[in-house]
Amino acid sequence: MPLDPRSRFDTFVVGAANRLAVSAARAVAQSPGAAYNPLFIYAPSGLGKTHLLSAIGQLAKQLQPDLQVEYITTDELVEQLHQAVTRGETEAFRQRLAELDVLLLDDVQFLTGRQETQSELLRLFNVLQRSGKQIVLTSDRPPAEIADLDDRLMTRFSGGLLVDMGAPDYETRVAILRRRCDERDVTFAPGVVEEVARVVFANVREMQGAINRLIAFQTLGEGDVTVESIRGLLGDRANGGGPQRLTPKSGEYESFLSGLAVAVAQHIDARRVKLVESTAEWRTQGYRTAALERALQNAETADPDALLKEYEEKVTRLRALEQEIVALDPSQRGSVQFRDPEAIDDLERLAEMLRAESSPPPPPDASLVRAEFEVGPSNQLAVHAADAIVEEPGLRYNPLVIHGGPGVGKTHLLHAIGNELLAASGGAMTIACVNASDFVNELIAALQDSAIETWRGRYRRVDALLIDQIEMFAGTERTQDEFFHLFNTLTEAGKQVVLTSSRAPRTLTEMDERLRSRFEGGLVVEMQPPDRLLREKLIARQLAAAGVTPAPDVLHAAAGLELPTARDVLRVGERLAEMAMHSRGRLTSADVSRVTAVRRSTPVHRATPSGDTPFGDREKTVWDWPDLSGRIIEDLR
Amino acid sequence: MSLVNYATREITCKIVYYGPGRSGKTTNLHYVYGQVPDERKGKMVSLATQTDRTLFFDFLPLDLGTISGFTTRLQLYTVPGQVYYQATRKLVLQGADGVVFVADSQARQLDENIESLQDLHANLGNQGMDPRTVPLVLQYNKQDLPRDMIMSVDDLDEALNFRGVPRFAADALHGVGVFETLRGIAELVLKRLASPAEAGSR
Numbered sequence: 133m134p135l136d137p138r139s140r141f142d143t144f145v146v147g148a149a150n151r152l153a154v155s156a157a158r159a160v161a162q163s164p165g166a167a168y169n170p171l172f173i174y175a176p177s178g179l180g181k182t183h184l185l186s187a188i189g190q191l192a193k194q195l196q197p198d199l200q201v202e203y204i205t206t207d208e209l210v211e212q213l214h215q216a217v218t219r220g221e222t223e224a225f226r227q228r229l230a231e232l233d234v235l236l237l238d239d240v241q242f243l244t245g246r247q248e249t250q251s252e253l254l255r256l257f258n259v260l261q262r263s264g265k266q267i268v269l270t271s272d273r274p275p276a277e278i279a280d281l282d283d284r285l286m287t288r289f290s291g292g293l294l295v296d297m298g299a300p301d302y303e304t305r306v307a308i309l310r311r312r313c314d315e316r317d318v319t320f321a322p323g324v325v326e327e328v329a330r331v332v333f334a335n336v337r338e339m340q341g342a343i344n345r346l347i348a349f350q351t352l353g354e355g356d357v358t359v360e361s362i363r364g365l366l367g368d369r370a371n372g373g374g375p376q377r378l379t380p381k382s383g384e385y386e387s388f389l390s391g392l393a394v395a396v397a398q399h400i401d402a403r404r405v406k407l408v409e410s411t412a413e414w415r416t417q418g419y420r421t422a423a424l425e426r427a428l429q430n431a432e433t434a435d436p437d438a439l440l441k442e443y444e445e446k447v448t449r450l451r452a453l454e455q456e457i458v459a460l461d462p463s464q465r466g467s468v469q470f471r472d473p474e475a476i477d478d479l480e481r482l483a484e485m486l487r488a489e490s491s492p493p494p495p496p497d498a499s500l501v502r503a504e505f506e507v508g509p510s511n512q513l514a515v516h517a518a519d520a521i522v523e524e525p526g527l528r529y530n531p532l533v534i535h536g537g538p539g540v541g542k543t544h545l546l547h548a549i550g551n552e553l554l555a556a557s558g559g560a561m562t563i564a565c566v567n568a569s570d571f572v573n574e575l576i577a578a579l580q581d582s583a584i585e586t587w588r589g590r591y592r593r594v595d596a597l598l599i600d601q602i603e604m605f606a607g608t609e610r611t612q613d614e615f616f617h618l619f620n621t622l623t624e625a626g627k628q629v630v631l632t633s634s635r636a637p638r639t640l641t642e643m644d645e646r647l648r649s650r651f652e653g654g655l656v657v658e659m660q661p662p663d664r665l666l667r668e669k670l671i672a673r674q675l676a677a678a679g680v681t682p683a684p685d686v687l688h689a690a691a692g693l694e695l696p697t698a699r700d701v702l703r704v705g706e707r708l709a710e711m712a713m714h715s716r717g718r719l720t721s722a723d724v725s726r727v728t729a730v731r732r733s734t735p736v737h738r739a740t741p742s743g744d745t746p747f748g749d750r751e752k753t754v755w756d757w758p759d760l761s762g763r764i765i766e767d768l769r
Numbered sequence: 770m771s772l773v774n775y776a777t778r779e780i781t782c783k784i785v786y787y788g789p790g791r792s793g794k795t796t797n798l799h800y801v802y803g804q805v806p807d808e809r810k811g812k813m814v815s816l817a818t819q820t821d822r823t824l825f826f827d828f829l830p831l832d833l834g835t836i837s838g839f840t841t842r843l844q845l846y847t848v849p850g851q852v853y854y855q856a857t858r859k860l861v862l863q864g865a866d867g868v869v870f871v872a873d874s875q876a877r878q879l880d881e882n883i884e885s886l887q888d889l890h891a892n893l894g895n896q897g898m899d900p901r902t903v904p905l906v907l908q909y910n911k912q913d914l915p916r917d918m919i920m921s922v923d924d925l926d927e928a929l930n931f932r933g934v935p936r937f938a939a940d941a942l943h944g945v946g947v948f949e950t951l952r953g954i955a956e957l958v959l960k961r962l963a964s965p966a967e968a969g970s971r
Contacts, residue, residue: 385806398959400773
């Protein structure tokens with residue numbers, strides 16, 4: 133929606149009741165995404181929320197003309213979303229909003245009962261905030277009072293700066309009315325504007341309506357409006373009943389008041405006022421503010437700013453603890469302790485206890501170590517990337533996606549990364565290293581036990597998430613959704629994610645597009661079938677383990693076998709080692725040919741590597757049975 | 770009682786009008802009361818004798834509304850001026866944030882003025898307040914009377930204002946100088962907020 137060009141900062145009259153909101157709005161316009169994000173402004177209707185939004189948009193545009201700024205009311209957002217869904221253009225709609233630099237969303241109290249829009253907004257919030265884009269919201273009430281607002285949205289709304297605006301005082305009202313007269317180029321008889329300002333209106337909009345009416349009377353040739361005629365012209369409003377006169381006609385009391393106001397303003401400690409305002413704000417959000425209140429009662433409080441900072445740090449910690457504890461034990465949700473900074477020690481103890489009780493996610497297999505992972509040209513890119521993320525987890529390539537055919541060593545490398553990360557952190561990191569089908573099964577079990585929050589918490593706490601064979605997520609809608617949120621949470625927090633797949637991520641068409649694009653967003657490396665050098669290294673290691681030192685020509689011949697997977701190479705190594713045992717350690721090129729002959733005549737099944745199989749053709753042997761149980765249950769769900 | 774309560778966003782000042790009998794303290798309060806818009810009017814409590822002299826004290830709570838975000842209230846008290854109400858004066862003076870000394874400008878009342886001012890100093894001292902630092906203003910009332918009956922502002926300064934505190938010429942009956950005096954004392958009281966060290970043992 134277009135911004136109203138008249139609603140700018142220079143046309144907004146600032147008074148005590150809205151000073152904080154205006155300065156926050158200005159800061160946001162000057163450096164979007166940097167100052168207060170989101171900025172949440174709430175005030176009763178007609179006090180200038182929309183004006184401020186428009187002013188932010190225009191100033192931001194003026195300072196940085198390239199910015200994408202969008203002003204939209206909540207109703208309009210709902211409408212646009214509906215249209216997009218109807219036309220099947222949801223993705224385009226999301227895309228358009230995700231590209232904004234500044235989102236100005238008016239009247240978010242209308243989110244009540246709009247679950248779909250709420251979840252869309254949550255998604256948008258995540259996207260915009262992650263990329264440092266500014267969000268400004270207005271409402272006629274604080275977030276906590278918006279009925280059936282999603283908890284996650286509420287915490288996001290309250291996560292930046294929450295400011296309210298009050299009704300303007302008399303002087304500000306006069307200033308607003310004078311400005312309106314200037315805009316319309318109308319001059320009233322002395323005292324008229326002041327008299328109108330003394331009439332109590334529900335809000336500024338109504339007051340401006342009244343002055344508009346007077347302007348009309350005056351300019352339409354009905355004669356000049358006088359102080360005495362105001363009552364007649366404004367009707368009931370100015371005559372008792374609803375509106376009341378604030379002051380007697382004689383200006384004595386009024387000038388006494390305004391003089392006193394100046395004195396009060398001069399002598400009040402601004403830092404303590406800020407302390408009060410912040411205290412009220414925290415209280416609105418449901419936090420216990422006993423410590424701040426004690427400081428307020430105490431005239432000797434040394435440094436209100438430091439006190440406030442300390443309190444804010446405690447609240448941040450409380451929020452983190454709340455998130456963690458609720459994830460570990462959902463029955464703790466809503467506990468009043470989460471709003472009490474003085475309960476922080478108790479909560480720390482509780483969190484520690486719960487952490488100790490909850491089972492950690494599956495760790496990497498300690499037997500699959502990096503030292504035993506041989507490197508050759510066919511896999512060196514993947515190995516270099518793996519080494520790089522062990523050096524700087526979360527910073528270099530996130531996510532790292534390793535793909536390649538079966539048996540090339542993806543699983544080994546994945547577990548090796550996990551073990552290296554563990555070793556590098558001295559065992560301090562929590563590493564989840566799990567096969568995708570186990571991941572699906574765990575989720576299903578959690579759903580059965582209504583322990584989904586515990587399950588989420590378990591994974592959200594990890595420092596690195598390593599998932600093997602993500603192609604197994606195919607067809608698991610819920611898992612993909614959960615994984616998407618987990619992925620976002622972890623990568624946002626700078627936690628490393630490593631995935632392996634039998635196919636390149638872009639070809640995983642059975643996966644949600646948003647997941648595929650995220651996979652592509654990190655580093656995708658392929659592991660090729662083992663090259664000659666790698667084959668040689670693998671066989672030499674296998675033989676060395678059996679105490680055999682092969683002649684160079686034997687090793688050369690063995691490495692010359694074109695084997696599709698590292699697994700096959702190891703098997704050949706194993707056979708050669710067995711033969712060497714029978715021939716007292718002496719191997720010849722002929723032995724290599726024999727191994728090859730056996731290998732060719734007996735396609736090896738994984739379960740019976742040396743047994744006979746009824747299938748002469750290797751192509752007809754199923755090597756990797758997918759874990760179907762998870763998929764079936766998922767489909768039935 | 771704290772003067773500025775940041776927690777409840779309230780400013781409450783107790784201001785005591787002090788002075789000899791019949792100098793016009795209650796008149797000051799009546800004038801203020803008359804000017805306050807109806808919805809801001811508290812109940813003025815006046816305990817007067819049959820001859821309209823203050824028996825106990827007058828009390829006018831003045832709700833000034835919200836100033837700079839603070840609900841501001843002035844509590845105006847008068848003491849009975851007559852010498853024999855000493856105990857009442859002490860009582861009313863307790864916890865005062867500021868004092869308006871209302872002097873009768875009539876030349877023949879000079880001794881009463883001086884006596885009452887000394888009484889004020891003594892009573893402040895008894896309350897543990899330092900008379901030199903308590904916010905104080907003087908009001909020279911009845912300046913509307915014929916010149917030959919009253920002392921000039923300069924003469925009154927000479928006689929009473931040896932500390933050089935703000936002083937205001939007034940005709941309380943007609944409201945002249947009443948609000949100026951009130952504003953003068955209110956500003957002095959507020960000023961003490963800025964330099965709490967001076968507030969001493971208050």
